[in-house]
Amino acid sequence: MPSRNYIISAAIILLLAAGLIFLPEKNNKKELAPEELLQELQNDKRFVSVDQLAVLMIEEDPTLVLVDVRDPGSFVEYSLPGAINIPVENMLEEDYQQYFDRAELQIVFYSNSHILAEQAWMIKKRQEVNNIRILKGGLNQWTKDILLAEAPPETAPKEAFDRYNFLMGARKYFVGASGAFDPAAQGDIVETAPKKVPKIPVKVKKEKELEGCF
C-alpha cells in the first residue's frame, strides 16, 4: 500500500518537473518590463540638454563619459572632445559593459540627431542599465546652440541674454586653445583614463587648427 503512494508521489513530482520544462523561460531574464520601459520613454530625465552637457564638460566632471554611438567613420570625422565611440551595432558587446556596470558614471549617448542615441539607450535601458542619458538634439543641436549661437533680439528677456553669454563662453572654451583641454590642468584627469584611446583623434585635429599660426 505505501509503495503505491510512493509511486503516486513520484508521478506528481515527475509531472511537475515535466511541466517546468515547458514553462516559458522568458521570466528568468532580468529585464525591464515593456510597461516600465514605456514609463522611462515618457520621462524627460532621460535627456541631458546641450547647456547641461556643456557645463559638465567645462567643469571636467570626472564621472562624465561621452559616448558617440555613430559609426566609426563619422566619429573620426568629427566628435565631441573626450568622447569615446561605441557604434550602436557594438552596443551589446562585452567589452563595453564595464562602463554600464559602473553606477557612478554619467554616460551620455549622442548621435547626429538624438533618435539613434535614444534607440541605443532603449536597448541598454531594457537591460536595466541606469547610468545613461541622451544628448537632446544630438550634434545638430550642439552645433546650432554652441557654434552657431546668435544674439537674441534686444527686446528678449534677461534670461535669453544670460544663456547667450553662457553659450558664447562655452563656444570660446570648445574652439579655444588646443582646445578645450587647457583648463584640465586644474583638475585631476586621472578618472578620465578610460577615455584615453578615443581622445587621440580629437586632439590631433585640434592641434592641426593650432598650426594655423605658422
Next chain:
Amino acid sequence: MKQSTRTRGLILLTVFLAAVIILGLIFRKNNHAEYQLSTDASLALLLEEEPFVSLDDAYVLLSNEESNAVFVDLRSPDVFGKGHFENAVNIPIHHLLDPSTLERLEDSTTFVLYGENASQAGGAWALLRQMGFTNIKALQGSYEAYLDGAPSELVNSAEYDFQTIFDQVATAEKGKVLPVEEKEPPKKVVLPKKKAEKPVSEGCF
C-alpha cells in the same frame, strides 16, 4: 481501508490541481506586454529596419483612398481634440501597452504612430517592434509640421558639416582666444599628458 481511500482521494486531487496549475501557466493568455525579441535581435532590427514614414509619404498615404493605413495619435486627448489627421485614432502614449491597445494593434493594417515629434513616435515604434509587432511605422515629424508643410525631421543625418563649422568658428574666435592662451602657458606644463603636444605649440611662438 477507509483511510487509504481518503488518502488516495487527496492525492488525486493534488495531482489534478497541479496539472491544472501547470497547464494554466503554459497556456495562459498573454494579456500583458512581453518582448518577443531578445535585445540582440532587437538591436539588429533597429539597425536594419526603417521605422519612419516621411511627411511626404504620409501625404501619399492620406490621399490614397485605397490605403488601409491607420494613423495613431499618441498625444493627450486634449491635444488630439484640437486637431489631428483625418480618421486618426487617439491612443495616448501611456496607454500604448494596455491590453485593449495591443489587441487593436494585432491586425493586418499598417499603423502609423505619430506624436509630438519623430522621437516620441520612434520610441513607441521601437518598443512595439521589440514586442513582435511588424505592422507599425512612425511618422517622421509632427502633425503641425505636416500642416505647415515643414520638412521631415532629421533622424540620423547631420544637419551641418560639423568639422567645417567648427573650423570656421575656431578661426573666427582665434583672435580673441590667443591672448588668453599666452597668459597661461605655465598651466600647460602641469599637464603630463600633453608632453608630446607641447613642442608643437611652442614651435609656433
